Amino acid sequence: MSIPEELKYDRSHEWVKTDGDAVVVGITHYAQDQLGEVVYVELPEVGNAFAVGDELGTLESVKAVSEFLAPVAGEVLEVNDRLEDEPNLVNDDPYGDGWLVRLSGSADGQDLLDAAGYQEFLIQESA
Amino acid sequence: MHPWVGAGPEDRRHILSELGLKSIDDLFASIPAGVCVDGLDLPPAKDESWIRRTLGEMASTNVAMDSTPCFLGAGVYRHVQPSVVDAVLSRAEFFTSYTPYQPEISQGTLQVIFEFQTLISRLTGLDVANASLYDGATALVEAVLFSHRVLRGKRELVVVAETIHPMYRRVLDTYTRAAGIEVAVVSPGTDGRLDPDTIRKVAGDRACCVAIQSPNFLGIIEDLPQLATAAHDCGALAVEVVTEAVSLGLLTGGGSFGFDVVCGEAQSFGVAPGFGGPHLGFFTCSPKHLRQMPGRLAGETVDEDGARAFCLTLSTREQHIRRAKATSNICTNQGLMALAATVWLEAMGGSGLRELASSCLARTEELKRRIAAIGDPWRIAYPHSPTFNEFLLVGPASGIELVEQLASEGVLAGVPTTDWGGSWPDGLLVAVTERNSAEDLDAFVAALETLS
Numbered sequence: 001m002s003i004p005e006e007l008k009y010d011r012s013h014e015w016v017k018t019d020g021d022a023v024v025v026g027i028t029h030y031a032q033d034q035l036g037e038v039v040y041v042e043l044p045e046v047g048n049a050f051a052v053g054d055e056l057g058t059l060e061s062v063k064a065v066s067e068f069l070a071p072v073a074g075e076v077l078e079v080n081d082r083l084e085d086e087p088n089l090v091n092d093d094p095y096g097d098g099w100l101v102r103l104s105g106s107a108d109g110q111d112l113l114d115a116a117g118y119q120e121f122l123i124q125e126s127a
Numbered sequence: 128m129h130p131w132v133g134a135g136p137e138d139r140r141h142i143l144s145e146l147g148l149k150s151i152d153d154l155f156a157s158i159p160a161g162v163c164v165d166g167l168d169l170p171p172a173k174d175e176s177w178i179r180r181t182l183g184e185m186a187s188t189n190v191a192m193d194s195t196p197c198f199l200g201a202g203v204y205r206h207v208q209p210s211v212v213d214a215v216l217s218r219a220e221f222f223t224s225y226t227p228y229q230p231e232i233s234q235g236t237l238q239v240i241f242e243f244q245t246l247i248s249r250l251t252g253l254d255v256a257n258a259s260l261y262d263g264a265t266a267l268v269e270a271v272l273f274s275h276r277v278l279r280g281k282r283e284l285v286v287v288a289e290t291i292h293p294m295y296r297r298v299l300d301t302y303t304r305a306a307g308i309e310v311a312v313v314s315p316g317t318d319g320r321l322d323p324d325t326i327r328k329v330a331g332d333r334a335c336c337v338a339i340q341s342p343n344f345l346g347i348i349e350d351l352p353q354l355a356t357a358a359h360d361c362g363a364l365a366v367e368v369v370t371e372a373v374s375l376g377l378l379t380g381g382g383s384f385g386f387d388v389v390c391g392e393a394q395s396f397g398v399a400p401g402f403g404g405p406h407l408g409f410f411t412c413s414p415k416h417l418r419q420m421p422g423r424l425a426g427e428t429v430d431e432d433g434a435r436a437f438c439l440t441l442s443t444r445e446q447h448i449r450r451a452k453a454t455s456n457i458c459t460n461q462g463l464m465a466l467a468a469t470v471w472l473e474a475m476g477g478s479g480l481r482e483l484a485s486s487c488l489a490r491t492e493e494l495k496r497r498i499a500a501i502g503d504p505w506r507i508a509y510p511h512s513p514t515f516n517e518f519l520l521v522g523p524a525s526g527i528e529l530v531e532q533l534a535s536e537g538v539l540a541g542v543p544t545t546d547w548g549g550s551w552p553d554g555l556l557v558a559v560t561e562r563n564s565a566e567d568l569d570a571f572v573a574a575l576e577t578l579s
Binding site for chain 1: 444
């Protein structure tokens with residue numbers, strides 16, 4: 001189960017990467033594994049603002065639909081348009097080409113976990 | 128206790144003692160006395176043969192549709208019913224099954240749904256049809272809520288034609304009031320048809336959809352291409368609702384004219400008219416809005432041996448999985464009635480359906496001509512507007528009075544518009560189908576002449 005060191009994580013299995021003044025958000029390897037083959041990604045509109053914990057969009061797999069949530073507050077600057085035709089990128093490359101949205105805002109001062117903390121969280125959750 | 132046999136006195140005593148109660152009354156003590164009935168004033172029990180005879184005598188005083196010239200329609204239509212429909216319908220494999228929660232084991236049910244979707248999609252001109260809904264009124268509601276979702280809840284207005292069946296609009300009001308969606312009703316022009324410019328004015332830039340019915344409540348065929356354009360000019364989705372599905376045998380479905388949703392009632396396809404139903408809703412849309420469509424879809428696939436097989440798809444957005452976030456709170460499809468429609472349509476075939484619809488149209492036009500020939504005091508409310516198999520007739524009295532007067536002449540002449548209000552004259556909606564014989568038409572005309 002891959003958990004890159006340089007990322008931050010929240011407890012609903014989103015990852016956050018600081019990218020200049022903005023953050024990039026996706027779901028973790030663990031999350032995509034739990035979801036199974038993703039067949040459709042519903043993304044928010046650019047320009048919409050979200051608070052921490054708001055529903056950003058949905059991920060539909062063969063057997064379920066799940067929401068993904070905003071790990072930090074901010075405005076949507078960009079969404080990953082490639083997912084429209086290639087939703088499987090979320091499974092194949094969750095930390096890379098399978099990213100979901102770019103939000104204005106910062107991971108600093110947020111209640112987020114580092115890689116070790118997220119690893120610990122996963123162990124506790126599965127216990 | 129055997130599961131098929133109710134609890135006897137001994138069982139009841141046992142249950143009550145386990146519960147620490149003395150009597151049945153103690154068990155129901157929490158029900159307020161004010162709502163309890165203290166004994167019912169009923170005659171002593173009768174035996175079965177007495178009941179059959181007595182109720183049979185009562186039933187025989189009804190005026191039956193099949194033994195009386197009948198021109199009732201207004202959303203429920205009487206059409207031919209080939210025996211094959213009931214023969215297939217009454218097979219226990221279909222008749223007693225509930226919606227399949229482990230669907231792929233029910234290949235027959237899935238194949239029926241798949242064929243139903245295919246047939247409905249071909250009739251409406253839109254590529255995606257769902258597995259059915261409860262009835263036409265809820266299909267309209269679903270189309271409105273669907274439009275609201277597609278435009279991401281940013282447009283809170285729904286523009287609805289007054290000429291959509293009044294009962295459908297009442298069901299819609301019930302939902303929209305709860306959802307905080309505003310409804311604007313657009314009345315027809317003096318020809319009974321909608322004016323696209325009026326729609327543009329009312330919709331402005333606030334409407335998520337423009338919903339119309341064709342043939343409309345007055346039986347009149349709307350100008351679908353113009354109405355679709357008017358809706359789209361306002362950035363709204365165009366929704367067509369159909370209450371007489373047989374019209375699709377002759378009239379092109381709205382999907383071919385740019386409508387985003389074509390939905391409605393398919394009772395005409397093999398479901399006999401009855402008090403309160405069952406009815407059969409259908410819903411079709413374009414693939415780009417697939418994910419917002421209510422309900423489920425059956426799909427065609429192959430099994431592990433490569434053989435043709437069917438599966439249930441898109442149920443991921445249904446209530447039993449998504450709870451409050453489901454696309455709809457109608458969780459099942461109207462399976463048995465969808466089967467009836469499928470068998471009926473397959474028995475008719477494309478040319479059969481067209482012939483049937485042509486026959487409805489021809490008989491309706493004949494009756495209209497003969498009524499026009501009688502003239503005063505009878506008048507067709509919108510004589511120059513195109514109709515399919517129904518029209519509004521105005522006579523020397525209110526619609527409700529005309530029903531009684533014509534019934535005493537031995538004709539069930541139509542459905543009165545009296546109690547429904549509306550911006551049209553008080554009269555009778557007269558529906559003519561292939562079930563109306565030449566003798567029926569003669570009886571209708573004779574009755575009108577008697578009352579002239």
